[in-house]
Amino acid sequence: MNPLRYDWMRLEEVAAELFTRVGVSDHHAHTVAQSLVHADLRGIESHGLSRLPIYMKRIEAGVVQLDQEPHIAMQNGATALVDGNNHLGAVVGKHALELATSLARQTGIGFVGVRHSNHFGTCSFYAERSIEQGQILLVLSNAPASMAPTGGIGPFFGTNPIAVGIPAGQEAPFLLDMATSVVARGKIALAAKKGEKIPVDWAIDQDGTPTNDPKLALLGSLLPIGGAKGYGLAMFIDILCGLLTGAASGPGVQSLYENWTQPQDIGHVFLTIDIEHFWPLPVFQRRMDEYIREIKAVPKAEGASEILIPGEIERRKMMDQKAQGVCLAPGIARELEQTCADYGVDWGRARVGS
Missing domain, CATH: 1.10.1530.10 (Malate/L-lactate/L-sulpholactate dehydrogenase, four-helix barrel)
Structure with missing residues (x-):
């Protein structure tokens, strides 16, 4: 069927x-x-x-509030701090991105930190919008504790995603969107809901033993991508999104699913770069196209039909599902x-x- x-x-x-x-x-x-x-x-x-x-x-x-809008708590030059007032994360994220975009138009760069936010969806949602504006975006977020630091077995960091969006011309844009864990926790939760097993290198159980059981993985800890390198990157993101902005950090970020008395208090960072402050946008787009074509022309490994750039698979999926319908x-x-x-x-x- x-x-x-x-x-x-x-x-x-x-x-x-x-x-x-x-x-x-x-x-x-x-x-x-x-x-x-x-x-x-x-x-x-x-x-x-x-x-x-x-x-x-x-x-x-009542653990997400709708009665107060996100607002600018502080602004100085190209930097700003947005207080999300515990509103829906996508609402807070859009507000912060629009501010960062405006700052970059004026000064060439916009750096906006966010506190008191909630789960804001995928980072690519914001990266695509910056690409449409002819800007480069780096977006970071911390998340509820689900990943152990290297050498530990208890959750401390979230999956703490990072995304980068860079426009091209005729070629697909560069859009990297990744968790700092081997996999996003949501994929493990989805596997548990479907009754499916997971790869054994995704997570450890409460005793620190690698597991393919998503339910045990959810009770244990995710593993960082690239071992200690992923751990370091997750810590860096938590420092910027939590400590710098005044949001929660580490285990202080509250669960979306389990805590029904406290706000999540997630922190985000939006760093925008206006390309027109360096190059006319069409010139940069042509350079990007040439660069991407050079990458795709690299001799392919046995069994590889083509070389893809970050975000290209997802972009094709989006185009197909817009045309055929979403599964x-x-x-x-x-x-x-x-x-x-x-x-x-x-x-x-x-x-x-x-």
């Missing part, structure tokens, strides 16, 4: 309508919906609409259908051909 496919624009409409049912303004509801559907379009289902029900539950439980795992689709039924929203209209 072919999997059901869903129209991506109607998925955004359905998701936005669900958010409005729990008190989110229309404008903000569409921002968060776009963030989640963006992840599913790129094939990152662990950060897509599978997160919608938990976002809604946290709003209803959602049956378990995720059932949960969303039930959520829609609970709130009186028509889930069926999102199906392709409906």
